Amino acid sequence: MKKLVEISLGIVTSVGGFLEVGSMATAAQAGATFGFRLIWAILLGTICIIFLVEMAGRFASVSGHTIVDAIRERFGFNAFLWPLFATLLVNFMVMSAEIGGVAIAAEFATGIGFQWWALPVAFLTWLLLWKGTFGFIEKGVAILGLVTLCFVVAAVMLKPDWKAVAAGAIPSLPEHDGANYWFMAVSILGASISPYLFTFYSSGAIEDHWNKTYLGTNRAIAGLGMTFGGTISVGVLIVAALVLGAHGINQVNDYHQLPLLLIPTFGFWGFVLFIASLAIACFGAALEIGLQQAYLVAQGFGWTWGEDLKPREDPAFCGIYTLSLLLAAIPITLGLDPLKLTIFSMAVTAASLPLTVVPFLFLLNDERYVGEHRNGMISNAAVIFIIALGFVLAVVTIPLQIFGGS
Amino acid sequence: MAAMQLAAGISRDKNLWLWRSYLLLTLLALAACSSSEPIEQQSKIAASASQTAAMVVDAWAAGAAPSDYASAALQSTAEILAEARRQLQSDNSDQPGERRGVVTAIGQLSAAARRAQAGVEAGNPRQVGQALQDLRTATAELAAYTKYVAPKS
Amino acid sequence: MDLLRDLLDKQVVDRKQVKIGKVDGLVAELRPDKPPRIVAIELGAITLARRLGARPGRWMAWLAARLGGERHAEPHRIAWKKVRDIDVDIKVDIDVRRTAIFDWQDWLRDHVIGRIPGA
Incomplete structure (x- = not known):
């Protein structure tokens, strides 16, 4: 019974982690421009993230190490610096985008420009991390995220x-706008396969004291939770196709277009629901990424870490999330368009995937860490596929967006 | 005691080349290029923006969108339209007749969106309704010209 | 035991299970006609910088001495005989509060984090 409660809670939590400004914006863009044709990208991204999250949880449960911790230990400090800096940078951009997401929700609700909201949002996020415990943040985000x-x-x-x-x-070739089509596919994949999601998940497994008895729970949460999250993304895409696309709105390049998604169905309540969804999903993601930045550095350098400790007990850990939140609020405060930042950071996320996913191939096959619970053929094939996917798509399509004139 | 540092250089050979070559490849790929047709692209953006403006106005008129939001959205749309017009004016190539038609239509759209915004701010449904009419007319004009300029798609 | 594989970059915890850092470097003693012997593990930014190269190592040593005084001009060393257990973590029989390893974290706590309400 306890396990059942844990599983259902875990599933709801993954929804909070999965759906954020990136998946909402990319799904909305894809639906508006290409109708249902890019649903396959969400499905593919969801399957990939299921595999990675399951592995991250299994690795942490069996070895007692978080993914970041193990990357440093297995590959050495010099090699660790590459994924460290790549992830710090990607997380910085995504966190900025999430703060921007909450800020535009606040703008829609109040009429006060989003720039003015960036710092208050960052402060509120910080306050929750400062005062809250891991369980409180996890469950709070989860339940509101519904x-x-x-x-x-x-x-x-x-x-x-x-x-x-x-x-x-089913994947199909586009009839028009080939470059744009593939760029959107990459952005969707980047939004679904967020590195912060699986590194955060492995830290969470350690914070929640998982061990080998949690392997089944882990599998259920990874599979069902991410599927649940993916379903909501598909929901956004369908709504975008049937509302925006059907009204001739084929280019979603302005965040003001987004609240229109739910208005035809729910009227004024649609407007309210959209604001609530955007604010909660992005706020939850900002919390998780803030924690993740701190986990990343503290675990990489072996400092004391843990969200359940008082800030006095892990000053370096708290210092990092405080600084990251402050820095991430700056671009939005300066008026950088949150939607453009979101789309760009999702593509960069996809490009950074090989750096964070290659270690999985080594760690999950290393018997000194996972013993008999090492990867099978299918999991390894999935990892190799994700690495190749991230590599090929990113290398081919990012230039299209940068030089293609959007 | 003959103590010695072993640490330096130890992890040099731990797959570092992998990360390096990946970075290099990404940078190389960034140097590659592609092209797009500006008039087609700008007409699409304009058409989409005009539909956005119409949908915002409808939502506002039905009481489903607050005035603050509607006004900000219309202003943003008007700016996008003005920018599309500026882009088309600045690059001069052939097809002057139809191109001028597209530019004029986009200009009218931008102006109509501005009038709709003013109407929303004044809480004047008549003015907003009038602006919506202008939006629809200019949208149809734009669609007609776009057909000449970009026969494909 | 493969020293580099099984020791380097592992988590170090002290007597009270406080995470004090990673094994950033190893100090070995060269003995004539005998294999070298590990005499200490090293922790801290100077050791890490030295792994990146000689020059970053000198810069970091200079910086550490400037910020922390002479006490921080050299990397932190823990004698090998203090190592108690090598498992998921490496347990050492020291009390981190009696070393200089956490001086900078103490500074951060006393001057920044501790001054924010609610810490």
């Missing part, structure tokens, strides 16, 4: 042509 289910409800109420939806689950 509001994002309104996208699935809206998608069903719009009565999509389910045959067309199913057809979108």
Whole structure:
């Protein structure tokens, strides 16, 4: 019974982690421009993240190491610096985008420009990390995050042509805007396969004292939780296709277009629900990424870490999330467009994937860490596939976006 | 005691070349280029922006969107349209007739979005309704010209 | 035991299970006609910088001496005989509060973190 509660809580938590400004924005763009045709990218991203999250949880449960900790130990300090800096940078951009997401929700709600909200949002995030415990943050984000289910409800109420939806689950070549199509596919994959998600998950497993008895729980949470999150993303895409696309709005390049998503279905409540979903999803992600930055550095250098400790007991750990939140608020305060930042950082995330995923191939096959619970053929194939995917898509499409004139 | 540092250089051979070559490849790829047709692209952006403005106005009129939001969204849309127009004016190539038509239509769209914004701010549904009419007319014009300029798609 | 594989970069905890850092370097004694012997483990920024190269090592040593005084001009060393157990973590029989390893964290606590309400 306790395990069942844990599983359901874990599933809800993964939704909080999965759905953030990146998946919402990329799914909305893809739906508006290409209808249902990019659903396959969300499915593919979801399958990839299921594998990675399951491995991160299994690794932490069996070895007692977090992923970051083990990368340093297994590959040495000099090699560790590459994924460290890549992840710090990507996390900085994504966190900035999340703060921007909450800030535009606040702008929609109050009419006061989003720049003015960046610092208050960063402060509120910091306050929760400062005062809260891991369980409180995890569960709070999880339960509030359920509001994002309104996208699935809206998608069903719009009565999509389910045959067309199913057809979108199969990859197809675009008829028009090839460069844009592939760039969006990359952004969706980047939004689904966020490195902070699986590194955070492995730290969470250690914080929650997981051991080998949690392997089944881990598998259930990874599989069901990420599927749940992916379903909501597909919901956003369907709504975007049927609302924006059907109204001739094929280019989503302005964040002001986003609240229109739910208005035709729910009227004024749609506007409110959109604001709530955006604010909660992004706020939860900002919390998790703030913690993740601190985990990353503290685990990499072997300092005391843990969200349940008082700030006095791990001053360096708290110092890092304080500084990261402050820095991440700066671009938004200076007026950088949150939507553009989001799309760009999702593509950069995809490009950084090989750096963070290659270590999985070594760690999950190293018997000194995982013993008999090492990767099977399928998991290894999945890791290699993700590395190749991140590499090929990023290298091919980022230049298209930068030089293609968006 | 003959103590010695062993640490330096130890991890040199731990797959460092892998990270390095990846970075290099990414940078090389960034140097590659692609092209796009500006007029087609700008017309698409303009068409999408005009539909956005219409949808915002409809939502506002139905009481589903607050005035603050509607006004900010319309202002932003007007700016996007003005920018698209500026982009088209600045690069001069052939097809002057249809191109001028597209530029004029986008200009009208931008102005209509501004009027709609003013109407929303004044709480004047009549003015907003009038602006919506202008938006629709200019959208149709833009669509007609775009057909000439960009026959494909 | 493969020293580099099984020791270097592992987590070090002190007598009270406080995470004090990683094994950033190893100090070996060269003995004539006998294999070298590990005499100490090293922790801290200077050791890490030396792993990147001789020049970063000198810069970091200079910086550490400037910021922390003579006490910090050399890397922190823990004698090998203090190592008690090598498992997921390496347990050493010292009390981190009696060393200079956490001087900078103490400074951070006393001057920054501790001054924020709620710490």
